[in-house]
Amino acid sequence: MPVLAYCVSFPLNLPADEVGADIRWFDSDGLRCYYAEVAPLANETVIASTALQFHRVNTAMFRQVTILPFRFPAISDTLDELKNLLSRQAANLAGALHRLQGVAQMEINIHADPHAEEELASSGTAYLHRAQLRQKQADEVGKQISSAAGPYAINWKQQARGESLRFFALVERGAEQQFSQAISALTMPKGVECRVTGPWPPTEFIEE
Amino acid sequence: MSAEPTLVEIGAAERDLSLVEILDHVLNSGVVLQGSIVISLAGVDLVYVGLSAVITSIETALRGSEKR
Numbered sequence: 571m572p573v574l575a576y577c578v579s580f581p582l583n584l585p586a587d588e589v590g591a592d593i594r595w596f597d598s599d600g601l602r603c604y605y606a607e608v609a610p611l612a613n614e615t616v617i618a619s620t621a622l623q624f625h626r627v628n629t630a631m632f633r634q635v636t637i638l639p640f641r642f643p644a645i646s647d648t649l650d651e652l653k654n655l656l657s658r659q660a661a662n663l664a665g666a667l668h669r670l671q672g673v674a675q676m677e678i679n680i681h682a683d684p685h686a687e688e689e690l691a692s693s694g695t696a697y698l699h700r701a702q703l704r705q706k707q708a709d710e711v712g713k714q715i716s717s718a719a720g721p722y723a724i725n726w727k728q729q730a731r732g733e734s735l736r737f738f739a740l741v742e743r744g745a746e747q748q749f750s751q752a753i754s755a756l757t758m759p760k761g762v763e764c765r766v767t768g769p770w771p772p773t774e775f776i777e778e
Numbered sequence: 779m780s781a782e783p784t785l786v787e788i789g790a791a792e793r794d795l796s797l798v799e800i801l802d803h804v805l806n807s808g809v810v811l812q813g814s815i816v817i818s819l820a821g822v823d824l825v826y827v828g829l830s831a832v833i834t835s836i837e838t839a840l841r842g843s844e845k846r
Contacts, residue, residue: 621804639807640808641808644811646811652811655811656811659812767799
């Protein structure tokens, strides 16, 4: 039966109600890998409910221990195949787990308010103005964020994605609330929205 | 330890982390298990497109189950 890999952690005994009844695990190369047998992902409804379950299980485990989730859907035909695939990456994953113990990832998503975009688009030089404004605002917001949340962030990454700008911050477990509050206290430029989510497993920092 | 991932919004109405955001996260972040074969990279894109179409109905179903 196909197996869906959830995440890896160091071997620790978690309460069964945190892991979930259908979730199994095996230890290999100093790692514990959590997985579940899955029926073929036959349609979008099954895929979506499986993805939600994947998120819930990983979130529950991340409350207890540092984990590195797999990107959904990491499916192997058999358990042996999963073990074989994991073994090839075990050294890198163990190194990342060591490095990322006790930290969480907070995410900041900055994007333009669509209503402000409409206002800008009504002018004759809409495109140029919009591009210039976006860049200027992104620079301003980036400086504000790094200044406000810098004391709580161990590491930062920035990523442009479509029309939005994302910041990923690595923070100590327990400092997530302070981080969010520091960002919440900022005043965004007109037409810019900023959202903070987390804590997430530190997936953006797996690669050094 | 911290609670489930939450959302803080500035400049917009506060709301919970949406299903779309959760699905976006599980599909776009995490360790890539090199060699997992059932769904190819192109397949994942198709999965994502397909998911968008059913998100609304799932959210409705979840709300319904919470009320019961």
